[in-house]
Amino acid sequence: MTINASNARPPDVEDLSYPQRERLAYLEFRLCFFGEASRPDLYARFGVAPAAATRDFALYRELAPANIVFHGSSKTYRIGADFSPIFEHDPKRVLSALAQGFGAGVDGASGPMLPCESPAMLSVPPLGVLAAICRAIHAGRPLAIRYHSMSSGMSRRVIVPFALVDTGLRWHARAFDRKSGEFRDFVLTRIESPQELDVDVSPGERAEADIQWTRVIELDLVPHPRVQRPEIIRMDYSMTSDVLRVRARAAVAGYMLLRWSVDCSPDHALEGEQYRLWLRDPLALYGASSATLAPGYTSPVPERDTLPKAVNRKG
Known part of the structure; x- marks a missing residue:
């Protein structure tokens, strides 16, 4: 034919x-x-x-x-x-x-395709820990781990991880912690001896039950009022108007604002050249478990009146 x-x-x-x-x-x-x-x-x-x-x-x-x-x-x-x-x-x-580079090949050999410089990654999780966390997330299984916390030292825990989070400074797993009965952030470099468990996971331990994970908040970022040339800030962040509107999970919004050095004080009081953006409405962070990480953020109400303690914590 x-x-x-x-x-x-x-x-x-x-x-x-x-x-x-x-x-x-x-x-x-x-x-x-x-x-x-x-x-x-x-x-x-x-x-x-x-x-x-x-x-x-x-x-x-x-x-x-x-x-x-x-x-x-x-x-x-x-x-x-x-x-x-x-x-x-x-x-x-x-x-x-x-x-x-693209990192192709069994040996993973790669390198920059053009002269490039980027901040060194100082916090790199052990490959075995990362692999175990990834397998548990994929399979929907809990992990028995040894965890080193800044507040309580080493403890044995069973967690149900469901997501990896890159804060820009370190990687952590978002997971349900059976010891505390709360959803928490577990820094990968602090995890040792992960062992996958062949046991069921209840609906209350899954991502859908994590209020801070499922809650998405809108943040309006504007050029910092002290900046003399706000038009340059708009160029830096590809703003098509006077406001850069971003959406973030309540569990990670504070990490993002810290990474971007966004002034989250109600009266844009933070000084320093790193603060080029201001969160126009800090109340948008109200109730977000990660809000304490946001530069300059202060809760509008006493701590005891915020969301219930059992909802979220950082590991």
Whole structure:
């Protein structure tokens, strides 16, 4: 059976196999952020044969002819003057790839794709602990652990973890603690000897029962009133108006505000160059278990009148 070329429609990205889309997206990534791409780039990333790489470049040129120009002298493809991406490139993932590489391969060998500097990660959880926590979350099983707390030292506990949280300074697991009967944050570097238990988990121990986890609050962040050029702050945070509205779980909002150095005092009283944003309505944090971490936050009512003590704690 033959196909009339005049009736054949051009290829569509959605019709491609997943491996093809992945290779073409990487090819486009190289064009977009490096200005050029070559067959060796595909060899190094995917291990494809030269003929397959040639077909990938030909297919991409068919999909987006204005995006790519072949330069015979260097045998490379360069970005076209009218380049317009056909794949979505999330800025966070792009920055991660540029700073750390893609991390492909069994040995995990990787490195920055361009000169990049980022803060060193000082708190790295032991791989065995991280793996045990991840398996327990995936399986919905409790873990017996030894935990070292700043307030009470070492204790043996049984926790039911259901999420990992990156605070920017450390990683912790959000979990139900059977010892206290509360949902708490357990810092991964303080966990030892995790053992998965083959026992049932009750509905009251799952994420759906964690009020602080399921409660999502809206936070209105504005340029700090003391800043002389608020328009620059709007640029820094891609504000389309005078307010940057973000949503966060009550259990983690305080960590986020601390990481961003947001002044959460009611009268924007905090001084220091790090405070470029102000939480316009600190009452939005009322009742959030993580609010005590927010810079400058003070509860509008005495501690005993906030949410019940048994709802949430930090481990």
